[in-house]
Amino acid sequence: MGGPELEQLIGLFSRLPGLGPRSARRIVLKLLRDKEGGLARLADAMQAAAAAVRSCTVCGNLDSSDPCAICAEPLREARICVVEGVADLWALERAHVYRGRYHILGSTLSALAGRGPEDLAIAPLLARLEAAPVEEIILALPATVEGAATAHYLTERLKRFGIPLSRLAQGVPIGGALEVLDEGTLATALRARGAAN
């Protein structure tokens, strides 16, 4: 319908995360309604990003400068928060509570999926710690089996540096209703309960 160019475009959009054929068609029709301001502008922005954005050689963050803006900030604290991906770094930055640096692993260990330590950016992390010691390493990994396995493995590998290691607290999310929480989170939150003052 609409010729090969249109079908190709809708097909590519429908494979993006969270989109399907219906939403892809809606988006493409909206973009075509204003070819200059919609379609061409977005295509230009994509090509500009493809040309400019690269992985930071220090921490793995995506940025148009290398080292990335965060690594280049002189006032960041000498802490490293280890995350799985760039989306996690962005989420932590939006929370405005952490003023340290980051390290992006790129993935988590998974025996099932065949992802071993060599598939993660662990060697660059060790190299960073050799080059400049830090006050603390925070493991902000997903609260999944793979995340826990990765945290466990990193704890072993980082032991020799003698740097304080911490991990994010687990419990009831803020605004979370107990009745919709899974049993695992509830059990963790109950076991880790603190004084009510």
Next chain:
Amino acid sequence: MGGPELEQLIGLFSRLPGLGPRSARRIVLKLLRDKEGGLARLADAMQAAAAAVRSCTVCGNLDSSDPCAICAEPLREARICVVEGVADLWALERAHVYRGRYHILGSTLSALAGRGPEDLAIAPLLARLEAAPVEEIILALPATVEGAATAHYLTERLKRFGIPLSRLAQGVPIGGALEVLDEGTLATALRARGAAN
């Protein structure tokens, strides 16, 4: 975060229909994970579509050929289905029940929004009917106040051609549970009830 190119790209994506900042970030990260196959390929497809796709000068459909593939199909019946937009034409084509031609109005009449008959592709429709008479005109307009006003106006304007005019049936959608239907639809479906055989 991530430099101006990345921010610009996320901003443009987040303004697309159905997307917001969160889904835009997810999509952009996914595209950046594979620059060649993801970002560059989608940008190329967008530029190809921007260059190739245009409005059919006969019916207003979007296609890379003009007249569009539907207008160029010789075996289509001499009926015209009048729709508001290209998305409606696509939806009808997906239903595989209609083998006639289309005419896209581009909009509906709206006194509130200040859209009059001159804002709709009505003159081209009249010109088509002058040039080649058809057996039937089907008004497949939205079941809204604007859609009804547009259908009413078109009925008046098309009277002089003496062509049978029809409109889509209104009632309970297939698979629709009565308890979640609005009162207007239920009232219409009840008034238009037919024999149960």
